[in-house]
Amino acid sequence: MTERIVEISRRRLLRDVASGLGVAALANLLSADQGPGQPGLPHFAPRAKRVIYLFMSGGPSQIELFDYKPKLAEWRGTDLPDSVRMGQRLTGMTATQTKFPVVQSLFRFQQHGQSGAWVSELAPYTAKVVDKLTFIRSMHTEAINHDPAVTFFQTGFQLAGRPSIGSWLAYGLGSENQDLPAFVVMISATDGGDQPLYDRLWGSGFLPTRYQGVKFRSSGDPVLYLSNPEGMTAKVRRRFLDDLGKLNQMQFEEVGDPEIQTRIAQYEMAYRMQSSVPELTDLSREPESTFELYGPDSRKPGTFAANCLLARRLAERGVRFIQLFHRGWDHHNNLPEKIVKVCKETDQPAAALVQDLDQRGLLKDTLVVWGGEFGRTVYCQGKLTPEDYGRDHHPRCFTIWMAGGGLKPGLTYGTTDDYSYNIVENPVHVHDLHATILHLLGIDHTRLTYKFQGRYFRLTDVHGSVVRELLA
Secondary structure, three states: OHHHHHHHHHHHHHHHHHHHHHHHHHHHHHOOOOOOOOOOOOOOOOOOEEEEEEEEOOOOOOOHOOHHHHHHHHHOOOOOOOHHHHHOOOOOOOOOOOOOEEOOOOOOOOEEEOOOEEEEEHHHHHHOHHEEEEEEEEEEOOOOOHHHHHHHHHHHHOOOOOOOHHHHHHHHOOOOOOOOEEEEEOOOOOOOOOOOOOOHOOOOOOHHHHHHOOOOOOOOOOOOOOOOOOOOOOOHHHHHHHHHHHHHHHHHHHHHHHHHHHHHHHHHHHHHHHHHEEEEEOOOOHHHOOOOOOOOHOOOOOOOOHHHHHHHHHHHOOOOOOEEEOOOOOOOOOHHHHHHHHHHHHHHHHHHHHHHHHHHHHHHHHEEEEEOOOEEEEEEEOOOOOEEEEEEEOOOOOEEEEEOOOEOOOOEEEOOOOOOEEEEOOOOOOOHHOOOOOHHHOOOOOOOEEEEEEEEEEOOOOOOOHHHHEEE
């Protein structure tokens, strides 16, 4: 009998609190699902309002793309010196090798633009916009296998379960457009690469689930269940959602679970997206010049080019974080043929996105990031032939580029050794990159926190420093 009285008292307490503070919170939730963000944010004047992150899943080879190493031609076939490798960790695919033969890139490099940035012939469109880009050639990470490495870049931690960077920004800064999610994800359709991309990579972790990324599909409804079921009119759906909201509110008052509020907010967002998403994905009013800029694939839904064009349209509409994933960069064998294919899919659209944002006046407050989870080794994996060599995973140094959003354009930052194996100047860690991205958005990375299981967590954990040399 005593236990029953305690249970009723607890339930009544939750209900009473919910009927006071809870109803007010719910009313605010329905009027602004992802809201203005957390009180006091941004911490200072932001240079960027939004991020478009072009994630090249699989690990692009910096040696083939942006980190020119002419001496490798002289050293072809020689064993990577122990003084360079220094016993560093190897993957299981090369741990049994006794020799580590050096192989140079098959592709030609040239300097481009006033900045003189080195770019290979694989990326002719990127080469045209180098003076708008900021190259970091000294990125490094701790993870050497795909899943923990991708997870690290997305969440700041190698183990699954923490909020993704887009979720942190949706939580901290909220949305600029109440008719679209704050965080949108798109995955390109490609024949290359079989590395899985799990939903948790854009998940909210221990943050409320309304901050997770919304995945857009390339066929059918861009978002699942966006269309009304057969026989249901918009008016009937509105009445249905109103009644469902009342039932959910009653349940919230009964148990006090904040996820019920999230569920109500998601229903309301879905209702508003019925009009906003079709307009967003209708490219019929885009001029022919836009499709020429992004390339012929931009007319094919689900391609990287089409997703880049949609990313620009999402940025125009105030979506806070737009993540594009493109697989096919895991080149352990037959690298020359495979990297040509994936560069043809991505080079023109990525460069076009930068140009398009710039000519529309959006680049100044949109941060574009291009890169993968690690780089590739200088030593050969598989055959040592010009046409059929491969490279293993290499977390010690690799290249990414960024553009816009308060960065210093035309800058190449960081230096690697002549083997592109170790960093010799200005290392940039994953935590440093995250700290810098947050800084450009007006956030002190040490102050964007969330209490979970008795500890205050943050994207950068207990690490990270803003790389101020990158800032304009």
